[in-house]
Amino acid sequence: MKRILTLLAVVLLGISLVGMIGLGNGKVAVVLDVGGRGDLSFNDMGFKGTDQAAVDYGLEMVEVQSATAADYLPNVRNLARSGEYDLILAVGFLLTDAVSTVADEFPGQKFAIIDGFIPDKANVMSILFRENEASALVGALAGMVATHFGYRYVGCVLGIEIPVLYHFEAGYRFGIDWGVKKYNELGLAIGADVGLLYSYTGTFSDIALGKAATEAQLAQGAAAVYNVAGPLGIGDLEAITEYHTAKGTTFGPPYYIGVDANQDYLGNGLHGIASGMKRVDHGCYNAVKSVVEGTFHGGIVSLGLAVAEGGVSISKLQDLVDFFAFGVAAGAVDEVDFYTTLANWSANRANIPPEIWEAVDELEAGILDGSIVVPTADSVQEMQAVRAQYPLP
Numbered sequence: 001m002k003r004i005l006t007l008l009a010v011v012l013l014g015i016s017l018v019g020m021i022g023l024g025n026g027k028v029a030v031v032l033d034v035g036g037r038g039d040l041s042f043n044d045m046g047f048k049g050t051d052q053a054a055v056d057y058g059l060e061m062v063e064v065q066s067a068t069a070a071d072y073l074p075n076v077r078n079l080a081r082s083g084e085y086d087l088i089l090a091v092g093f094l095l096t097d098a099v100s101t102v103a104d105e106f107p108g109q110k111f112a113i114i115d116g117f118i119p120d121k122a123n124v125m126s127i128l129f130r131e132n133e134a135s136a137l138v139g140a141l142a143g144m145v146a147t148h149f150g151y152r153y154v155g156c157v158l159g160i161e162i163p164v165l166y167h168f169e170a171g172y173r174f175g176i177d178w179g180v181k182k183y184n185e186l187g188l189a190i191g192a193d194v195g196l197l198y199s200y201t202g203t204f205s206d207i208a209l210g211k212a213a214t215e216a217q218l219a220q221g222a223a224a225v226y227n228v229a230g231p232l233g234i235g236d237l238e239a240i241t242e243y244h245t246a247k248g249t250t251f252g253p254p255y256y257i258g259v260d261a262n263q264d265y266l267g268n269g270l271h272g273i274a275s276g277m278k279r280v281d282h283g284c285y286n287a288v289k290s291v292v293e294g295t296f297h298g299g300i301v302s303l304g305l306a307v308a309e310g311g312v313s314i315s316k317l318q319d320l321v322d323f324f325a326f327g328v329a330a331g332a333v334d335e336v337d338f339y340t341t342l343a344n345w346s347a348n349r350a351n352i353p354p355e356i357w358e359a360v361d362e363l364e365a366g367i368l369d370g371s372i373v374v375p376t377a378d379s380v381q382e383m384q385a386v387r388a389q390y391p392l393p
Contacts, residue, residue, distance in 0.1 A: 026059045026086045028288055029079045033092030034066055035204040039231040040332055041260035042204075042280055046091035046114060048326065049281030053288035059086075072098035080106040087112060087291045089284055093164045099124060110296055112287035114280055115164045122298040125290070127283040130304035131164065132171030132376040133367050134276040134312035135226075138257050139175020140182070140363050141274055141314070142224040144356045147183045147192040149253050151223030156198040157213045157236055159229035166377040166386075168228045168259075168276070169198065173390040174374050175363070182359045196392035197222055204230045211235030218243050224255040224273065233259060233266075240271050251348050262315040262323035268337055269345035273352075275315040279303070282310045305367055314360065320345060 030050040032043045047063060054061035062085075064075050076098045079088050089112045090099045096116035103111050103124045112125040119126060142154040156172055158165050173196060180194050197220055199213040210232025214225050218239060225240065227233030237256045244250065250270065258264060258275030266272055283303060290296040303311025313319075324341060327333040333341070349357075366372030377383040 026057070026292070027062065027084050028054060028059055028087045028089065028291075029062045029064060029085045030284070031064045031072075031075050031079070031088065031090045031095060032066060033072075033094045033204075034068060035092070035230045036065055037063075038330070039204075039233075040263060040266070040327065040330060041227075041233065041258070042230045042278075043091060044326075044330060045261050045278075045280035046089070046284050049279075049284030050089055050288060052281070053285045053292075057288065057292045059288070059292075066095075069094065073101065076102045076111075077105070080109045080111075083109075086110065087288060087296075089287055090114070090116065091280065091284070092116075093162050094160075110291060112284075114283055117163075117300070119300050120298075124298050125287055125296065125301060126299065127287060127301045127303065129167075129278050129280075129283070129311045130302060130374075130376070131167040131276070131278055131312060132174070132374045133305045134278065134314060135168045135171030135228075136175035136178065136367065136374040137314040137360055137364055138226060138274050138276040139172040139177075140179030141175075141356065141360050142172075142226065142255075142257060143176035143179030143194050144183045144359060145253060145255065145273070145352060146194045146223035147180055147189050148353065148356065149223055151194070151221055151253060153195045153197050153217070153220055153222045155214065155217035155222035155225035156196065157210055157217070157225060157227055157229055157232060158198065158200045159204040159232060160202055161200040163378045165200070165228055166379075166383045168226075170375050170377045170383065170386045172196070172226060172228075173386060173392060176392055177390045178363060178372075179359065182362075183356075186355055186359070188353070188355065194392065201229060201232060204232065207232055207235040207238075209235070211239045214239035215243075218254055223253040224257055226257040226276065227259045227263070230259070233263060237267050237271065241267055244271065251344075252351055255348070258315070261326065262319040264315050264320050264345055265324045265327055265333060265341050268333075269320075269341035269343075269348070271348070272345065273348055275319075277313045277315055277319065279310055279312065305364065314364070 093115040197217040214236040255273035260278045264272040303309045
C-alpha cells in the first residue's frame with residue numbers, strides 16, 4: 001500500500017509539473033519602449049525582473065528593443081505570430097495600443113504590460129503602479145528640505161505627458177504641500193512657502209534636454225529636482241553636479257531625486273538624497289511567475305506602498321546596497337567606490353534634521369493605514385484639477 005501511495009504521489013507531481021513552463025523549455029519575451037536599455041531606471045528594471053525570473057525558472061528570454069514608436073506593433077505582432085512564447089511582456093505605457101491590438105489577433109497568447117491599462121482582455125495582465133504614493137513621500141521630503149535650507153522652489157523634470165506621469169506629478173504636488181504644512185506645524189518654520197517648477201520635456205531619451213530643464217530650475221532656486229523621465233535623469237544629475245562644482249560645494253542642496261530604481265548611488269552618492277522607487281522589476285518577475293505557476297489572469301494588477309504588494313517606496317539604506325550592485329552590473333559605477341558612495345550618501349542624509357525623516361515616515365504610515373489619501377490623475381482634466389488644488393506657485 002505504501003508503495004502504491006508513493007507511486008501515486010510521483011504521478012500527481014508529474015501531472016502538476018506538466019502545467020508549469022519552468023522546466024528549461026519555456027520562453028518569454030520582453031519588449032522595451034523607445035527609452036531602451038541603459039536608463040538605470042524603467043527599462044533596465046523591466047529587463048532585470050524578467051531576466052531574473054527566466055534564470056530562476058529555467059526559461060529562455062528574448063529581448064526586443066523598439067527603436068521608434070513605429071516598431072511597437074510589428075515587434076509585438078511578430079512575437080505573437082511565432083507562437084513560441086509562453087508570455088510576451090511589454091514594458092511601457094506607449095506599447096498599450098500595440099498589445100491591445102495583437103491580443104485580439106492572438107487570443108491564445110498571454111501578454112503582460114507595464115503601465116498599460118487594458119482591463120477587459122482575459123489574455124492581458126495590466127500591471128499598474130500607484131506612483132502617486134511614492135511621489136508623495138519624495139515630495140514631502142523635498143518640500144521640507146527646501147523650507148529648512150531657505151529655498152523657494154523644488155523642481156521636477158518629466159518626460160512625455162502621458163497619464164502615468166500625471167500620477168507622479170499629482171503625488172509630488174500633494175507631498176510638497178503636505179511637507180511644508182507639516183514643517184510649519186512642527187514649529188520649525190512659520191509661514192514657509194515652497195513652489196514647484198516642473199517641465200514636461202516631451203522625451204524620454206534626450207539627455208541634453210533633461211540637463212537644460214534642470215539647469216533652468218536650478219537657476220530659479222530649486223532645492224531639489226525629481227527625475228520623472230528615465231534616462232533624462234543622467235542630464236539632471238550632470239546639471240546638479242556642475243552647479244555644485246561651480247559653487248565650490250560638496251554636500252547639501254540642490255539635491256537629485258531619482259526615479260523607478262534606487263538612483264541614490266549615482267555620482268558616487270554626492271547629490272542623490274532619495275528616489276521614488278517603482279519596482280517594475282517586481283511586476284515583471286511576478287508576471288512570469290504567474291505563468292509558470294499557472295495563476296496568470298487577465299485584468300488589472302495594482303501595486304502600491306504595501307510591503308505585500310512591493311510596488312513603490314521611498315529609497316532606504318538596503319535599497320542603496322542592493323542597487324549599487326545593479327549599477328555595477330550595468331557598468332555605471334565601479335564596485336570599489338561602494339564605501340565612498342555610502343559615506344557620501346550618509347553625510348547628505350545626516351544634514352537633514354531627524355524631524356524631517358520622521359515626518360516622511362508619518363506620511364508613509366498614514367498612506368498605508370488609509371488615513372491619508374494621495375490624489376492621482378489619469379487625464380488632462382484630472383491633472384488640471386490637482387494643479388488647482390495644489391497650485392504651489
